[in-house]
Amino acid sequence: MVEEIQPEAHLQGTIQEQMLYNRRTLKEITEITYESEKQEKFYTTEAMIKSIxxxxxxxxxxxxxxxxxxxxxxxxxxxxxxxxxxxxxxxxYKLKLEICDLSATTTCTMFEAEAKKN
Structure with missing residues (x-):
């Protein structure tokens, strides 16, 4: 079972600490079940952009x-x-990405703030 976290906790600490916050593989993230569509959970992963x-x-x-x-x-x-x-x-910006790590490949959306960082 995945532990519940405070919604703003992922924004605390240094950027390096934020990058490691609640770290999961893509496979773990894509297998999480949600009780509702509006439920927010925050995870980080290290993945490679395969395509846009x-x-x-x-x-x-x-x-x-x-x-x-x-x-x-x-x-x-x-x-x-x-x-x-x-x-x-x-x-x-609203970039649709295909990303992967050693465990899985999936799609995600990168919005303005994140797109301008990279």
């Missing part, structure tokens, strides 16, 4: 306030999270 899926959009137009994807409505945008028309929007 370019068959789909690699960015989205996001609300500059909350970073969530906005919806185009006529000549303007609407942010469902902020529940209003955003003052500003910007393109944000």
């Amino acid at each position: 899926d370019t068959s789909d959009e690699w960015y989205y137009i996001g609300c500059r306030k909350c970073n969530k994807k906005v919806q185009k409505q006529g000549n303007h945008f609407y942010c469902p999270k902020c529940e209003k028309e955003p003052e500003n929007t910007c393109p944000r």
Whole structure:
């Protein structure tokens, strides 16, 4: 059984400590069962990027306030999270990756903040 963790605990400590936080293999991560779709768990792994899926959009137009994807409505945008028309929007990375380690291969999505680090 996987131990429950505090949602913000993965952000504590140095970057090196964060990289080792709740470390699992890809096989272990992909075999975890969740009680609900909204359940959040945080794990780290060391994996290699095998490929970037370019068959789909690699960015989205996001609300500059909350970073969530906005919806185009006529000549303007609407942010469902902020529940209003955003003052500003910007393109944000959303890269679909195929990653692997020695235990498994899987897909994941890398968003803006992580994509800009690499």
